[in-house]
Amino acid sequence: MTPFKMHGTHILSTGSAVPDICISNDLLSNIIDTSDTWISTRTGIKERRILDNNQSIIDLARIASDEALIKGLIKAEDLDLILFATSTPNDLFGSASQLQKSLGATKAAAFDITAACSGFVIGLIVAQQFIQTGTYKNILIVGADTLSQWVDWSDRTTCILFGDGAGAAILQPSRQNDLMSFELNTDGSESHQLSIQHQENSSSIDYKNLNFSAQKISKYKYLTMNGKEVYKFAVSKVPESINKCLQTSQLKTNQITWLLLHQANQRILDTVSQKLQIPTEKVLSNIQCYGNTSAASIPIALNEAFNTGHICHKDIIAIAGFGAGLTWGSILIQWNAIE
Ligand code: ACO
Numbered sequence: 001m002t003p004f005k006m007h008g009t010h011i012l013s014t015g016s017a018v019p020d021i022c023i024s025n026d027l028l029s030n031i032i033d034t035s036d037t038w039i040s041t042r043t044g045i046k047e048r049r050i051l052d053n054n055q056s057i058i059d060l061a062r063i064a065s066d067e068a069l070i071k072g073l074i075k076a077e078d079l080d081l082i083l084f085a086t087s088t089p090n091d092l093f094g095s096a097s098q099l100q101k102s103l104g105a106t107k108a109a110a111f112d113i114t115a116a117c118s119g120f121v122i123g124l125i126v127a128q129q130f131i132q133t134g135t136y137k138n139i140l141i142v143g144a145d146t147l148s149q150w151v152d153w154s155d156r157t158t159c160i161l162f163g164d165g166a167g168a169a170i171l172q173p174s175r176q177n178d179l180m181s182f183e184l185n186t187d188g189s190e191s192h193q194l195s196i197q198h199q200e201n202s203s204s205i206d207y208k209n210l211n212f213s214a215q216k217i218s219k220y221k222y223l224t225m226n227g228k229e230v231y232k233f234a235v236s237k238v239p240e241s242i243n244k245c246l247q248t249s250q251l252k253t254n255q256i257t258w259l260l261l262h263q264a265n266q267r268i269l270d271t272v273s274q275k276l277q278i279p280t281e282k283v284l285s286n287i288q289c290y291g292n293t294s295a296a297s298i299p300i301a302l303n304e305a306f307n308t309g310h311i312c313h314k315d316i317i318a319i320a321g322f323g324a325g326l327t328w329g330s331i332l333i334q335w336n337a338i339e
Contacts, residue, residue, distance in 0.1 A: 005134070006132045006133070007131055007132055007133075007134055007173035007174070008132075008173065008174045008175055008176050008177030008178070009127070009128045009131045009132065009171055009172075009173065009174065009177055009178055009179045010171065010172050010173070010174035010176065010177075010178050010336065011169055011170075011171060011178050011179075011333065011335060012068075012072040012074070012169075012170045012171065012172045013067075013068045013069075013071035013072030013074075013169070013170050014067075014068055014071070014167070014168060014169045014170075014299060014302055014303040014306050015063070015064040015065060015066065015067025015068035015069075015070075015071065015167070015168040015169075015303055016064045016067065016165065016166065016167040016168065016296070016299060016300040016303040016304065017060045017061075017063035017064040017067070017165065017166045017167075018049040018060070018163070018164070018165040018166075018290060018293075018300070019049045019050055019051045019052060019055060019060065019164050019165075020049070020052070021049060021050045021051070021052055022047050022048075022049055022050075023047060023048055023049075023050055023163075024036075024046065024047040025039045025040060025045070025046055025047065025160070028159075028160060031153070032153070032154065032156045032159065032160075033156060034156045034160055039160050040288075042265075042267065043160070043161060043265045043266060043267070043287070043291075044265065044266020044267070044269075044285070044287045044288055045160065045161065045265075045266075045287055045288060045291045045292075046288040046289070047288070047289060047290075047291075048148075048162065048163030048164075048290055048291035049163050049164055049165060049290055050148045050163065050164055051146050051148060051149070051164045056090055056146075057086065057088060057089070057090060057095065057144050057145070057146045057164075057166070058090060058095060058098045058099055058102050060144055060146075060164065060165065060166035060296075061084065061086075061095075061099050061102075061142045061144045061166045061168070062099065062102045062103060063166070064142060064144070064166040064167050064168040064299070064303075065099065065103055065140055065142055065168045066103075067168070067303070068140065068168040068169060068170045068303075069103075069140075069170070072170045074138055074170060076103040076104045076105040076108075077104065077105065077106060077107055078107070078138050079103070079105040079107065079108040079138050079139070079140050079170075080107065080108055080109070080136035080137055080138050080139060081108055081109050081110070081127070081130060081136045081138075081139045081140070082096050082099060082100050082103075082105060082108045082109070082110035082111075082139075082140045082141075082142070083096070083110075083111065083113055083123040083126055083127055083139065083140070083141045083142070084096035084099055084110065084111070084112045084113065084142050084144070085112075085113040085114075085115065085119030085120050085122065085123040085141065085142065085143040085144070085295040086112060086113075086114070086119065086142075086143070086144050086145055086295055087114050087115070087116045087119065087145060087147075087196070087294060087295065087324070088144075088145045088146045088147060088149060088150060088294075089112060089114075094111060094112040095112060096110035096111050096112045097110050099142065103140075105140070108140070113126065115295075115321075115323075115324075115325060115327050116145075116194075116294055116295065116323040116324035116325060116327065117262045117264065117292070117294050117295060117297065117321055117322060117323025117324065117327075118184075118262070118295075118321035118322060118323055118325065118327040118328060118329055119143055119294070119295035119321070120141065120143030120167065120295050120296070120297075120298045120299050120321060121182075121184075121298065121319060121320070121321035121329050121330070121331055122184065122321070122327075122329065123141040123142075123143065124141060124169070124171070124179065124182075124319075124331055125179075125182045125184065125329070125331060127139040127141050127171045128171070128179050128182075131171055131172070131173050134173070137172060137173060138170065138171075138172060139170065139171045139172075140168060140169075140170050141168065141169050141170075141171065141299075142166060142167070142168045142299075143166070143167050143168075143294075143295035143296045143297075143298060143299045144165070144166035144167070144295060144296050145164065145165070145166075145293060145294035145295045145296050146164040147162040147163075147164065147223065147292075147293075147294055148162060148163065148164050150196050150220070150222065150223050151222060151223050152222035152223070155222065157225075157227060158222075158223055158224070158225055160291075161264075161265070161291055161292050162223075162291055162292050162293070162294070163290045163291035163292065163293050164293060164296075165290055165293035165296035165297070165300050166296050166299075166300075167296045167297075167298065167299020167300040167301075167302065167303055168299060168303075169299055169302065169303075174336070176336040177334075178333050178334060178335050178336055179331060179332075179333055180245075180248075180249045180251075180316075180332040180333065180334055181245045181248040181249045181331070181332045182245065182329065182330065182331040182332070183241050183244045183245050183248070183329055183330050183331075184327075184328075184329035185237070185241065185327065185328050185329060186325050186326070186327050187325070187326045187327075188325070188326075190229070190233065190326045191324070191325060191326065192226075193225065193226045193229045193230055193233065193326060194223075194224070194225045194226070194230050194323065194324040194326070195223075195224060195324060196220050196221065196222070196223050196224075197220065197221050197224070198219075198220055198221075199219040199220065199221055230264075230323075231265070231267070231268060233322070233326055233328075234264065234265075234268045234272070234322050234328075235268060235271040235272055235275070237322065237328050238261065238268075238272045238320045238322055238328060238330070239272055239275040239276050241320055241328055241329060241330040242259075242272075242276060242318050242320055242330045243276070244330070245318065245330045245331065245332045246318075246332065248332075249332050251316065251332070253276050253277055253278060254277075255316055256276075256278060256282065256316050256317075256318045257282065257311075257312075257315035257316045257317060258282055258283075258284055258305065258310065258311065258315060258316075258317045258318070259272075259273055259276070259278050259282055259283045259284065259317075259318050260284045260298060260301055260302060260305070260317055260318065260319045260320075261283075261298075261319075261320050261322075262292075262297050262298055262320065262321045262322055262323065263285065263286060263287040263290070263291075263292060263293070263297035263298075263300075263301060264287075264292050264297075264322070264323070265287070265292070266285065266287050266288070269283055269285055269287070270283075272320075284301050284302075284304075284305050284310070285301070286300065286301050286304060294323065298319060298321060302317075302319075311335055312335075312337070313335070313336065313337035313338070314334060314335070314336065314337075315334070315335050316332065316333070316334050317332075317333040317334075317335065318330065318331075318332055318333075319331045319332075319333065
């Protein structure tokens with residue numbers, strides 16, 4: 001019998017994309033009762049990118065994926081699996097197959113992961129399982145969201161926070177292992193703190209009189225959030241989660257080269273890094289340019305860190321996602337530049 005052999009997982013390449021339309025805080029303050037000072041002091045956000053009506057989430061995901069494919073010298077036809085982390089799909093049955101078609105990745109299996117801002121972290125972990133077991137060789141993970149289409153633009157407590165974007169990474173087996181440890185959690189009892197819920201009573205099916213209307217249209221409400229509770233949840237659970245990963249890998253906080261948190265709010269980034277005693281210069285942040293792009297925020301920041309040469313051989317990156325569900329989780333990466 002052939003002995004079962006676990007493979008290491010390597011991050012081969014990354015990519016990202018944001019829409020061209022840029023909405024600054026000043027511009028927003030012309031349409032709702034807010035100000036640049038309020039938004040930037042409470043969140044760190046200065047501007048966000050918003051998808052044009054004639055573009056779709058698949059267009060953004062395609063651009064991000066193409067960058068990762070080009071940098072990784074991989075052809076779309078060589079992809080075995082596409083994991084599409086999004087909570088704003090084009091199609092409730094899933095949008096991964098649309099991305100597969102757009103890329104021409106004819107050999108790849110493809111499915112969606114719906115886990116809001118934790119989606120990309122979960123995608124990395126799912127991909128790692130397929131690679132470790134030797135099932136697949138080339139896996140594309142995309143985190144993309146267009147929450148601009150799901151927020152109420154007259155609600156100043158939520159609309160100021162979000163932007164649209166996409167980020168991608170390609171994972172391959174390797175002798176060395178980049179993905180050192182991970183940790184995942186869900187607390188469904190708190191799901192009401194942040195959600196986009198289905199409209200109640202939207203069904204027009206009258207079972208009693210066997211009246212099945214052909215005009216039934218299902219609707220979702222706008223995004224709702226209890227900001228204070230989400231803040232408290234993030235700053236208490238995320239340091240715990242990262243500490244558990246460090247313990248598993250027998251590492252100390254001061255060995256972390258980069259802290260990459262879901263870009264929800266600069267105050268969350270500051271508080272989490274303070275709790276972990278990680279200095280500000282080790283915290284990756286681009287929130288001022290894009291706001292909270294949900295599943296896209298981590299891969300966009302990761303791609304920017306690679307493109308600007310911040311991440312070097314053997315650097316240790318602690319990544320944490322958190323958000324609706326409520327879900328949260330961390331992954332520790334030691335990136336090996338050369339196989
Ligand atoms: N402009 C001006 N004033 C505002 C705005 C705004 N955009 N929004 C709210 N206010 C007002 C409120 O009406 C309130 O006024 P009042 O005191 O007269 O009643 C005042 O500002 C304070 O409002 P709070 O809600 O108490 O503001 P808070 O300090 O909690 O900040 C914020 C709100 C920024 C949303 C904060 O709670 C937060 O960051 N929470 C975390 C949210 C988050 O990160 N969510 C995403 C994570 S998960 C995911 O990514 C999907």
